[in-house]
Every structure is written in C-alpha cells, then in structure tokens.
Amino acid sequence: MKDVTKDTILVHAGRDPRANHGIVNPPVYHCSTVLFPTLDALEEGDRNPHDIVNYGRIGTPTTFAFEKAAAELEGGYRSVNTGSGLAAIATALTAFTKTGDHVLITDSAYGPTRRFVKETLIPYGVEVEFFDPTVGAGISSLLKPNTSVVFLESPGSLTFEIQDVPAIAAAARTVGATVLLDNTWATPLFFRPFDHGVDVSIHAATKYMVGHADAMLGVVTCRDEALWTTVKKAATRFGTCAGPDDLFLGLRGLRTLAVRMRQHQESALILADWLAARPEVTRVLHPARADFPGHALWKRDFTGSSGLFSIVVKPAPRAALAAMLDDLELFGMGYSWGGFESLILPARPAAVRSATRWTDPGIVLRLHAGLEHPDDLIRDLDNAFRRFNDAL
Ligand SMILES: Cc1ncc(COP(=O)(O)O)c(C=O)c1O
Incomplete structure (x- = not known):
C-alpha cells in the first residue's frame, strides 16, 4: 500500500x-x-x-x-x-x-x-x-x-x-x-x-x-x-x-492498535501528571514528560508514547508497600503489559544493572495504563496512597 x-x-x-x-x-x-x-x-x-x-x-x-x-x-x-x-x-x-x-x-x-x-x-x-x-x-x-x-x-x-x-x-x-x-x-x-x-x-x-x-x-x-x-x-x-x-x-x-495506542498514551500521561503532583512520589519516569532526562531525544525521534512508565515512591517499609498494593481494585499486579488492563509492578533496577548504578533509595513501581477510564484509575491510586500513608 x-x-x-x-x-x-x-x-x-x-x-x-x-x-x-x-x-x-x-x-x-x-x-x-x-x-x-x-x-x-x-x-x-x-x-x-x-x-x-x-x-x-x-x-x-x-x-x-x-x-x-x-x-x-x-x-x-x-x-x-x-x-x-x-x-x-x-x-x-x-x-x-x-x-x-x-x-x-x-x-x-x-x-x-x-x-x-x-x-x-x-x-x-x-x-x-x-x-x-x-x-x-x-x-x-x-x-x-x-x-x-x-x-x-x-x-x-x-x-x-x-x-x-x-x-x-x-x-x-x-x-x-x-x-x-x-x-x-x-x-x-x-x-x-x-x-x-x-x-x-x-x-x-x-x-x-x-x-x-x-x-x-x-x-x-x-x-x-x-x-x-x-x-x-x-x-x-x-x-x-x-x-x-x-x-x-x-x-x-x-x-485496533492505533486506536488503543492513542488511549494508552493519553491515559498514561494523565496518570503521570497526577502522580507527579503526589507528595509520596519523588520521580516520574516517563519519556514524554518535559522533566524526564531523555525527553529531548524522545521528542526528536518518537511520534508518541505508550502506556508504560514508572514512578519512584519515597522509601517506606515493606508493610506500607503491601498495604498500598494488596487492595488495589483496578490495577492488577503482574508481569507483562500492553494489554487492555492496567497493571502495577514493584521493580528493583539496582539488581539488574552492571555498567551503570541505580542508586535511588525509593521504591520503583512500573505502571501500565490500560483502557479503563483514567478518573477511575486515579481513584484506585488515591485509595492506595491513603493505605500507604496509614501504614507508615
Ligand atoms: C521490553 C520487553 N521485551 C521483550 C519481552 C519478552 O516478551 P515475551 O514475554 O513475549 O517473551 C518483554 C516482556 O515483558 C519486554 O517487556
């Protein structure tokens, strides 16, 4: 064609x-x-x-x-x-x-x-x-x-x-x-x-x-x-x-890839903006955000962004992380990404590096913005942060 x-x-x-x-x-x-x-x-x-x-x-x-x-x-x-x-x-x-x-x-x-x-x-x-x-x-x-x-x-x-x-x-x-x-x-x-x-x-x-x-x-x-x-x-x-x-x-x-990607992109950016304003979040790792170190290269070479990005949450005991993640209603906890559903996964970048060092003491959480309405996803995350803070 x-x-x-x-x-x-x-x-x-x-x-x-x-x-x-x-x-x-x-x-x-x-x-x-x-x-x-x-x-x-x-x-x-x-x-x-x-x-x-x-x-x-x-x-x-x-x-x-x-x-x-x-x-x-x-x-x-x-x-x-x-x-x-x-x-x-x-x-x-x-x-x-x-x-x-x-x-x-x-x-x-x-x-x-x-x-x-x-x-x-x-x-x-x-x-x-x-x-x-x-x-x-x-x-x-x-x-x-x-x-x-x-x-x-x-x-x-x-x-x-x-x-x-x-x-x-x-x-x-x-x-x-x-x-x-x-x-x-x-x-x-x-x-x-x-x-x-x-x-x-x-x-x-x-x-x-x-x-x-x-x-x-x-x-x-x-x-x-x-x-x-x-x-x-x-x-x-x-x-x-x-x-x-x-x-x-x-x-x-x-x-349906094009229509799905437009929605994944839009929802991820909405979530990323909301997360960036949270006091519990120290960094948002999303290439399409102007505050991300690789943003200029992304802007030069890419024509869009997908639904997958990470955040760094301030250091906290495991019990607070568990309180946050265990009772999520919409975000599933599991491997993979790219499907219709939203996912969240704790990650340990420091453990999988050898040429560089990952020194951030915070908790890295990888999120996949699925096709649920972003308002509902934000409510789920808001409740999760409430549980996180209560457990501190
Ligand atoms: C960036 C990336 N490449 C490759 C793979 C491997 O794909 P598969 O799970 O289909 O073997 C994954 C899986 O999570 C991935 O995230």
Whole structure:
C-alpha cells in the first residue's frame, strides 16, 4: 500500500479476501504436514522453503499474513514470527553472533534478555559487554573490530532511558556491527527503527500487538533481504515458530492498535501528571514528560508514547508497600503489559544493572495504563496512597 497512513495499513495489511472466498480475515491454518502432489512439487518446495508452504514450522498462510502485516507496518523488508518476544530476541541475537564475537548490550535491557546473553551467549564463547544506555556516540570507544551486534532497547522498559539510536547505529556501522532494537514500548506506530539506522527491529508482540493479554508472540523485522535470510534461517534451525491461533490473535490485535495506542498514551500521561503532583512520589519516569532526562531525544525521534512508565515512591517499609498494593481494585499486579488492563509492578533496577548504578533509595513501581477510564484509575491510586500513608 502506498501513500497511506499507518492507521490504514493496520486495517488492511496481511489481508487478501479475494484469495479466501471474500472472507475478511485470513483463515487460521493448523498445520504440520503439507502434502505434495508430485516429486517436482516436493523438490520445488525444498528449493524455495520460505515462499512455498512446505512444512508447518517454516511458514503457512497464517504465518505469512502476520509477517506481511508486521513488515509493512514497520517499513522493513520482511519479518520472522516467533513463539514469544524473548524467542524473537534470542533468535535475533544468536543469528548474528558466533564464538569469539564481542556483543554490546544496553544496561537497561529487559531482565530476561540480560539473562539470555549471560547464561547462553557467554558460555558459548561470546564476549558480552553492557553499556550505559545514555552513551550515545560515545559507544565508539566500546566498539571492537569483532563487535558483531549492538543491542538496544529504547526506552528501557523499567527505567525508560531513551537511547540516541541514530548516533549509536552510525558508530556501529563503522565496525560492521548489526544493530538490533527491542522496539516493543513504542510499537511500530511511535518509532520508525529503519529511519534511525536500525538493522533489525524486534517486538514482543505479546504486548501491544496482541493487546489483550491472551497470547505469546514475537516478531523480528529486518531492513534488507540478507539480514532477513540470516534471521529466518536461525528461526528455522531453532524451531521458534508461533502457533496459528496466537498468530491470528496478533493479526487481529493489529487492526485496533492505533486506536488503543492513542488511549494508552493519553491515559498514561494523565496518570503521570497526577502522580507527579503526589507528595509520596519523588520521580516520574516517563519519556514524554518535559522533566524526564531523555525527553529531548524522545521528542526528536518518537511520534508518541505508550502506556508504560514508572514512578519512584519515597522509601517506606515493606508493610506500607503491601498495604498500598494488596487492595488495589483496578490495577492488577503482574508481569507483562500492553494489554487492555492496567497493571502495577514493584521493580528493583539496582539488581539488574552492571555498567551503570541505580542508586535511588525509593521504591520503583512500573505502571501500565490500560483502557479503563483514567478518573477511575486515579481513584484506585488515591485509595492506595491513603493505605500507604496509614501504614507508615
Ligand atoms: C521490553 C520487553 N521485551 C521483550 C519481552 C519478552 O516478551 P515475551 O514475554 O513475549 O517473551 C518483554 C516482556 O515483558 C519486554 O517487556
């Protein structure tokens, strides 16, 4: 589709009703075995496994529909689906790394991403170095001739540092390193990775793409054919494909992504403003707020913000935190984010850092603004702070 906005791409991408009896949505193919009518057809399938339906794990019309929509939305060459966001990260990191390579990872990366590199890549003989997410062009001093990957997550999904992606990508190019970005927070709507020098964009589609907290899904989108072939071959070797029903939920979620994101954005900003005025809150970590240290970079590179941000609450005994969190009526306490529902989670950034230090003594709470009315969410938080203060 040419010259249309992303809202319109979301509605039409990956659909082909004419190839499916006029039915609006692509069918869900449950498939392992594919039968070939002739030896010629079997051999043609082997020669061209990525474009012909050959075996369930490698690709089906359901897979292709989701991947086509994701690639079109992100503006990349082509996508690869995976069974979770973490599988997308692990597959992409492994695809571009071999024993003896040096890999740079942002210190603000999602905890399980760190765990994967520490417990899998390092034992396989890869040198892994974490770097300060605010390093910018200063990353040059960390690059080595054997740096194969620079992995970014911007903003970091706990503490929200914004990275200078164009500066880091330009430096990485000088040593031929591949730049990978976890773009889950912004979604393809609010950050265009390939316009900012990224080679491979990764999404935990589990979050906003699926949007309803009911499926695990990942997607890797690549700038060009060579990068895509490398990732697709790695995904095929690992067997990291998603199931058809989850792919369908991903595709269905995409149709409403733009309207949901507008609401998540608006509600999060309303909550952030209200929280910033609370005496119990010492800091609000939200990139779209002018008081956030990475705000200027966010303003330069992003076109919106999502529903996920953090606050720092003044130090308090555990009992006060428990009193605050245990009786919330609307905010759920749990992992993940990006669904229709509001969530809150205590976090310990100090425990998941090595290149930088998190020294704030306050309590970090990560919030996801769901699709409830913000007035109701504020009432829930107001009651929570009352319980917190009563327990002090
Ligand atoms: C920023 C980020 N990336 C990746 C993931 C992993 O996604 P999944 O849970 O689908 O494996 C998460 C999950 O919380 C995340 O927050």
